[in-house]
Amino acid sequence: MLLAISLVGCGDRRAGSRSMDALRGALPETVGGWSKDGPAQLYDQDSIYSYIDGHAEVYLAYGMRRCLAQRYGGTAEGPGIVVDIFELATPADAYGVFTHDQEGEPTAIGNDALLRHGWLSLWKGPYFVSVYAEGEADGARAALLELGTVVAAAIPEAGERPGLLADLPSGGLVPRSVRYLHDQQTLNTELFLSEDNVLLLSPETTAVVARYKRENGSGYLLLVDYPDVQRRQRAEEEFAGRMLGGRSDGPVDLGDGGWYAVAGSGGRLAVVLDADSSELAASLLEEASPGGDHDET
Amino acid sequence: MMKPERGVSRRDLIRGGAGVAMARVLGLSTGVGEAADGPRSRVVLVRDLDALDDTGVADPGVVHDMLNRAVAALFDEEKAAAAWRRIVGPGDVVGVKSNHWRRLRTPEALEEAIRAEVTAAGVRDADVSVDDRGVRSNPVFARATALINVRPMRTHDWSGLGTCLKNMIMFTPRPPEYHGDTCASLGAIWKLPQVAGKVRLNILVMLTPQFHGVGPHSFSPDFVWPYRGLVVGVDPVAVDATGARIIQARRDLHFGGPSPIRPDPHHILYADTRYGIGVSDPARIEVVRVGASEGSLI
Secondary structure (H helix, E strand, O other), X not given: OHHHHHHHHHHHHHHHHHHHHHHHHHOOOEEOOEEEOOOOEXXXXXXXXXXXXXXXXXXXXXXXXXXXXXXXXXXXXXXXXXXXXXXXXXXXXXHHHHOOOOOOEEOOOOOEEEEEOOXXXXXXXXXXXXXXXXXXXXXXXXXXXXXXXXHHHHOOOOOOOOHHHHHOOOOOEOOOOOEEEOOHHXXXXXXXXXXXXXXXXXXXXXXXXEEXXXXXXXXXXXXXXXXXXXXXXXXXXXXXXXXXXXOXXXXXXXXXXXXXXXXXXXXEEEEEEEEOOHHHHHHHHHHHOOOOOOOOO | OXXXXXXXXHHHHHHOOHHHHHHHHOOOOOOOOOOOOOOOEEEEEEEOOOOEOOOOOEOHHHHHXXXXXXXXXXXXXXXXXXXXXXXOOOOOOEEEEOOOOOOOOOOHHHHXXXXXXXXXXXXXXXXXXXXXXXXXXXXXXXXXXXXXXXXEOEEXXXXXXXXXXXXXXXXXXXXHHHOHHHHOOHHHHHHOOOOOOOEEEEEEEEOOOEOOOOOOOOOOHHHEOOOOEEEEEOOHHHHHHHHHHHHHHHHHHHHOOXXXXXXXXXXXXXXXXXXXXXXXXXXXXXXXXXXXXXXXXO
């Protein structure tokens, strides 16, 4: 059994290496006025810190396996362009990394892509791709788009968005406010909840958080899927006990107009955070329950 | 990331009080009376509108003068030389812990200014070294009796801000061990024997600080601005808290409304409340202003 598992693990690693080799091979020698500046570098879960320091935690939180980095040099004094291809644990995780920063102009590359001044981000399959210009330069925008397009074309499978997205109510959902995550620290970077892991989030849990704006106010809805009913129940009790004074029978006012609510069913927990009104909290919770108003995001 | 909104008073209750304190660190109003009791600290904010040339590069002469004016004001000395002699002297071995992050490093002109003043105060040239990632294998640092801590202020994807407190992380063999809870335990590094009691001066470089990050390299020249300042102090917590207020103010101005630093740079607060390293509450930090006041933001 151990030998079989070991062989399967080796198979996954070999497949991953082949994919990275293919992506490395797909990178053009030149693009616009830029040319490859040395060979591409490959980083793993340990060596990634030497490349992007503490920023690595963002990618490691989504099960980052490898990062392929290629720098392109421009003119002697001009800024370069850096392509970083992160291989995450799953396509859903690649989507999760993508949702970490959703500013910019949508662009039709990969599954989703955003272009801002000097930076293109996209995801496809289990890969999150960043193409970053180190400074202002004529032709940089076109070069970013060309590199992103080439890399996306070299990723064979599109992959799927997290299934949880379909369970988010559609009414009042603020565009590009959705984030997919696994852990408390990532949630805290978006919406600070607590210094402690009051929802018992872990690499085995999957969650989406989104912001809503309706006539009766604004607030956040968090949906979490736990591996089993027991863990969901423990999390529900923990959250209600630590945050809501033990109450889980409806929206609770935490003061200064902030309404919170929690409800669980099966392995799913729905949590409303920072709602402006009890009506909003109640309606979001009801709509998030099975059979409520959902939409693909 | 989502455009953040202010909601500090709700989170105060969630955090059990830490939210109130962190909001105060960043200069956000909570309606709660400021605490004026307890230890106090002093920092100097020095600014000079001639600190940068037209290309944004630090002017060596101006920056050296800024440093000396700040140090003199910090120690209430008329002459900078006298102030430096209170920081280091003959017999000291001085490690200057700088920051060489390639996208926004400590200006070499400032490093040279520090070295010049340290040797002028009587430290032998062979007993001074400037380093960043090599401090653990640097022989001068290994026998250092004094450290001078200098680094540019910038936002950081995981700790919220890259601060003087965080700058000491290279003294640890495994920095990722301090990444938990978005770097809450950075203050613990200041208790390590290679750091504890040795830092004589902290210089938070705010010549061109970064107030927002994008992408895996967390840098965009669009979010760097010419503040032309240095925040200088003996207390790293007070220095960082003051710098954090400036960054927060710049973000609110740029984004047209409340735009909290994310993640929360709570390592500054905890360096005060959990590790007792310094003062984070602006109500107990005296900010001595030297030089230009235009655009100071705080």
